[in-house]
Amino acid sequence: xxxxxxxxxxxxxxxxxxxxxxxxxxxxxxxxxxxxxxxxxxxxxxxxxxxxxxxxxxxxxxxxxxxxxxxxxxxxxxxxxxxxxxxxxxxxxxxxxxxxxxxxxxxxxxxxxxxxxxxxxxxxxxxxxxxxxxxxxxxxxxxxxxxxxxxxxx
Amino acid sequence: xxxxxxxxxxxxxxxxxxxxxxxxxxxxxxxxxxxxxxxxxxxxxxxxxxxxxxxxxxxxxxxxxxxxxxxxxxxxxxxxxxxxxxxxxxxxxxxxxxxxxxxxxxxxxxxxxxxxxxxxxxxxxxxxxxxxxxxxxxxxxxxxxxxxxxxxxxxxxxxxxxxxxxxxxxxxxxxxxxxxxxxxxxxxxxxxxxxxxxxxxxxxxxxxxxxxxxxxxxxxxxxxxxxxxxxxxxxxxxxxxxxxxxxxxxxxxxxxxxxx
Numbered sequence: 001x002x003x004x005x006x007x008x009x010x011x012x013x014x015x016x017x018x019x020x021x022x023x024x025x026x027x028x029x030x031x032x033x034x035x036x037x038x039x040x041x042x043x044x045x046x047x048x049x050x051x052x053x054x055x056x057x058x059x060x061x062x063x064x065x066x067x068x069x070x071x072x073x074x075x076x077x078x079x080x081x082x083x084x085x086x087x088x089x090x091x092x093x094x095x096x097x098x099x100x101x102x103x104x105x106x107x108x109x110x111x112x113x114x115x116x117x118x119x120x121x122x123x124x125x126x127x128x129x130x131x132x133x134x135x136x137x138x139x140x141x142x143x144x145x146x147x148x149x150x151x152x153x154x
Numbered sequence: 155x156x157x158x159x160x161x162x163x164x165x166x167x168x169x170x171x172x173x174x175x176x177x178x179x180x181x182x183x184x185x186x187x188x189x190x191x192x193x194x195x196x197x198x199x200x201x202x203x204x205x206x207x208x209x210x211x212x213x214x215x216x217x218x219x220x221x222x223x224x225x226x227x228x229x230x231x232x233x234x235x236x237x238x239x240x241x242x243x244x245x246x247x248x249x250x251x252x253x254x255x256x257x258x259x260x261x262x263x264x265x266x267x268x269x270x271x272x273x274x275x276x277x278x279x280x281x282x283x284x285x286x287x288x289x290x291x292x293x294x295x296x297x298x299x300x301x302x303x304x305x306x307x308x309x310x311x312x313x314x315x316x317x318x319x320x321x322x323x324x325x326x327x328x329x330x331x332x333x334x335x336x337x338x339x340x341x342x343x344x345x346x347x348x349x350x351x352x353x354x355x356x357x358x359x360x361x362x363x364x365x366x367x368x369x370x371x372x373x374x375x376x377x378x379x380x381x382x383x384x385x386x387x388x389x390x391x392x393x394x395x396x397x398x399x400x401x402x403x404x405x406x407x408x409x410x411x412x413x414x
Binding site (some may be wrong): 002024 | 194197198199201202204205208248301306308312313315316319338341342343345346347350351360
């Protein structure tokens with residue numbers, strides 16, 4: 001009887017370890033957060049070229065992650081890309097209306113992300129607003145083309 | 155000529171018959187309401203094939219994680235991208251290595267033991283005696299082992315992943331000096347809980363069903379001699395390894411290959 005108690009304890013610990021492992025994989029490895037989805041607000045931004053930007057990419061401000069991209073679609077009115085961002089609810093009504101969004105690259109081979117920087121307008125952006133002032137991703141071919149045409153005109 | 159063709163046909167019929175027997179066997183033994191005593195039998199099997207396999211699985215996981223980090227670092231540092239080490243270690247473990255290597259180790263450590271145990275029961279006519287006294291060996295002997303396998307291997311796979319990622323952290327961050335924040339940060343931004351962790355666990359569940367099924371069926375279906383037991387044990391390890399590797403390709407193609 002005593003031996004079976006030890007065995008039951010072993011099985012219990014084993015299963016507990018499995019559950020704890022799943023929690024570790026969820027929180028620490030895949031970065032799930034337990035914050036409620038109501039704690040965010042969305043902003044939109046239109047870019048003429050998004051390069052390699054993907055949904056779930058980071059949105060940063062001064063290098064600090066403040067949100068992520070929830071969807072990217074083609075805006076058929078203007079034929080540019082409409083990027084929908086989900087930002088931390090603490091920033092709602094605190095970003096000035098002339099905030100700029102730029103698509104940046106982390107490192108030489110890193111992923112692309114959106115960087116926001118605030119302006120000086122006293123008016124602020126609310127949930128669902130669109131950022132007007134945007135800067136597209138750098139596309140290598142365009143850069144080379146520019147470089148070559150500058151060389152020719154010199 | 156005719157004889158060869160009919161021999162081929164006999165092989166085909168035997169194969170189909172064995173597969174049919176195995177399918178019926180799985181269906182008959184895995185259904186049924188577990189009793190209080192059945193739960194106890196199940197617990198004992200989880201202890202034997204799960205808890206006692208923990209040591210080999212965790213040690214292998216630690217070393218595989220460490221080797222991944224070491225190999226990945228020497229390649230990534232050439233591109234100046236050693237910050238991506240965390241995501242490389244985590245993704246390759248979660249999607250591929252943990253389910254497959256844990257299933258292979260499980261087949262060697264637990265599957266062969268299951269086959270030998272049930273095979274010896276059959277060879278010493280314990281299974282027949284059970285039927286004589288009115289106990290169904292499928293429910294008494296086979297079902298607890300099947301269900302224990304279905305539960306134990308996914309749990310072992312979780313342990314493998316966790317220990318492997320920790321091993322990668324030890325080598326990458328503590329030894330080779332990758333920045334701590336980018337190791338975890340890149341990992342968190344690239345690993346998706348449902349897409350990567352969830353699909354890895356689904357793979358592991360499929361492997362658990364296949365490996366345990368093969369092991370228990372080989373034990374139940376063997377020729378009851380000492381040679382038969384040795385052959386069945388070998389077949390368990392060979393068949394389940396091949397099945398795991400083959401199924402892994404199919405599952406990977408469906409889950410991550412863009413087929414849907």
